[in-house]
Amino acid sequence: MLSDRDYFVIEVGEGPLDYPALFGNQNPVYIEIGSGKGEFISQYPTYHPEHNFIGFEVRGKRINNILKKLGPEKNPNVRLANLMVDGKIREFLPLSSVQGAFIQHPDPWPKKRHHRRRLINQEFLNSLAAVLLPDAFVQVSTDHLEYAAWIVREFTGNPLYYSVYEDHSVDHPVLDEHIVTWFEQEQKRLGYPPRYMMFKKK
Numbered sequence: 001m002l003s004d005r006d007y008f009v010i011e012v013g014e015g016p017l018d019y020p021a022l023f024g025n026q027n028p029v030y031i032e033i034g035s036g037k038g039e040f041i042s043q044y045p046t047y048h049p050e051h052n053f054i055g056f057e058v059r060g061k062r063i064n065n066i067l068k069k070l071g072p073e074k075n076p077n078v079r080l081a082n083l084m085v086d087g088k089i090r091e092f093l094p095l096s097s098v099q100g101a102f103i104q105h106p107d108p109w110p111k112k113r114h115h116r117r118r119l120i121n122q123e124f125l126n127s128l129a130a131v132l133l134p135d136a137f138v139q140v141s142t143d144h145l146e147y148a149a150w151i152v153r154e155f156t157g158n159p160l161y162y163s164v165y166e167d168h169s170v171d172h173p174v175l176d177e178h179i180v181t182w183f184e185q186e187q188k189r190l191g192y193p194p195r196y197m198m199f200k201k202k
């Protein structure tokens with residue numbers, strides 16, 4: 001019998017992932033980048049059994065945490081990859097293959113000298129656009145106001161995307177089934193409510 005790790009954790013190697021081989025079906029694929037402790041990736045896909053989800057998380061310890069929240073019966077449409085996502089995303093996901101991307105509370109790297117470590121930059125957005133289908137969405141949330149403004153600037157300054165909301169970032173959740181992640185809960189408790197953003201690929 002497969003262990004949960006063998007069932008859920010996929011290897012990302014050379015060449016694009018083969019979704020039908022991973023999931024055993026041709027259903028639409030969504031990705032989450034920075035799954036953290038796994039609240040979103042363990043819950044949201046249960047509302048959408050007709051979709052497949054891949055959660056990317058760079059920290060191995062967090063993958064262990066997420067695995068505790070997943071089970072093959074409850075989450076047959078979820079897979080995890082222990083990987084740092086960056087501008088190379090188009091090298092391991094098939095081009096024009098992703099229906100939507102969720103990025104909840106990406107690390108803000110607040111110090112100016114660390115800004116170059118931020119996930120959201122033009123190289124990443126261009127590469128992400130290559131794997132997104134036309135009209136696919138990117139949902140982003142952050143409680144860090146300066147990073148929120150940075151994210152809006154990066155997306156609206158990129159000709160491959162448009163912002164769904166006229167004001168670009170809003171103070172209410174933008175998904176029908178909003179999952180409060182660990183980080184969102186913690187930051188709210190400390191007095192930092194999130195901003196929510198939704199962009200689409202043109």
Ligand SMILES: C[S@@+](CC[C@H](N)C(=O)[O-])C[C@H]1O[C@@H](n2cnc3c(N)ncnc32)[C@H](O)[C@@H]1O
Pocket residue numbers: 033034035036037056057058059062083084085086103104105106107119181182183184
């Ligand atoms: C601030 S936490 C937020 C976690 C979760 N999304 C939440 O809202 O509770 C950021 C998470 O993203 C992971 N992470 C940061 N950069 C990443 C990257 N480039 N690729 C994959 N995971 C990343 C971190 O290890 C961490 O678990």
